[in-house]
Amino acid sequence: MARTQADDYTEKRVAIRQKAAQMFADEGFDRTSMAALASACGISKALLYHYYNDKSELLYDVIAGHLSELCLDVEQADDETLSPNDRLLSLILSLLDAYSHADNEHRVQINALKFLPADKQESLKDMERELVHRFCNAIAATNPKLGANKAILMPVTMSLFGMLNWHYMWFRQSGVLTREQYAQMAMTIITDGTENLI
Amino acid sequence: MARTQADDYTEKRVAIRQKAAQMFADEGFDRTSMAALASACGISKALLYHYYNDKSELLYDVIAGHLSELCLDVEQADDETLSPNDRLLSLILSLLDAYSHADNEHRVQINALKFLPADKQESLKDMERELVHRFCNAIAATNPKLGANKAILMPVTMSLFGMLNWHYMWFRQSGVLTREQYAQMAMTIITDGTENLI
């Protein structure tokens, strides 16, 4: 009987992807050689190329897997029956929680997405835009006047993303603040901070 | 008479540094070859090495020049005779203004500082810490209770830096918001947003 794809093909791809995320995050995309990645995975470089046709496909997979997980988590956390502030808090918490479980992938997304060819970047940026759009709506719900002023709503939303995406640069698990406390702080800064903005 | 160092030695170094900042920002540090940089400067690679002993010295100079300019500008903008809110606004404005005149250098600082050897990173991180410290003090002045709570003051300050350092990712000169308006918005978000935080 002809051999078909190995049963564990997908699992092995996932293992490679996770190791790649770690090395891309630690050393940078350009500085991680395919040979070093293969060695770290305990396989030959030729076998690595059996699972991934080229290096950029691997980078794409790392970021795409991360972003689709992010979109899913945030979508599930988006509960419109909550009060506007609690709804926004739930979104922020789900984002920070997803980041904490995918710290390597998050750093790769932030630092290496630009190394992808333009067309591959676009589908990933679409997912980023979906995330931004969901946060936009939740912020708008906390403040009707702000929600009606798209020209101000966008910079406010990007300010929140700046806070959250910058988080990994300084936040330490062992610090004085828990992730939950920071989520609460970020929510309060955005809602109270924009209350009298317009 | 014996020849000494050319009069325009320093100017030529500056020109090389600025071109390097542009290419490092556009293409990434690792993807900018010394040969391509020399070519863009209209000089030979050997002459490029006459001005800079190696590639990492060039990267260091780009970031160090930017950060020392930043520290200087922000120091001059720090006017303690202003009201606390106006003082913070002045700091934010000077930072965004410096960023706008050194967009390439800013992007290199954010994306490529990690490629420097550890010891060279430290002196640059010292300058970053000096900046953070100045903002910390200004934020503390806007809110006595916050100023007395260092454990909360630090995350608030890092939130502001997240907003400002993320700015280049989405802000466009032609957008609906001017840089001055965004500075005002950032100041308000931080001051109003932290008013009832503790």
Next chain:
DNA sequence: CCTACCGATCGGTAGG
């Protein structure tokens, strides 16, 4: 013995 500058090429390593 200095600085300024060139064409050619070094030893290693990249992705494939």
Next chain:
DNA sequence: CCTACCGATCGGTAGG
């Protein structure tokens, strides 16, 4: 699933 290679390009340096 491997070793053996490739075309190209890297950062850096030679002699003059």
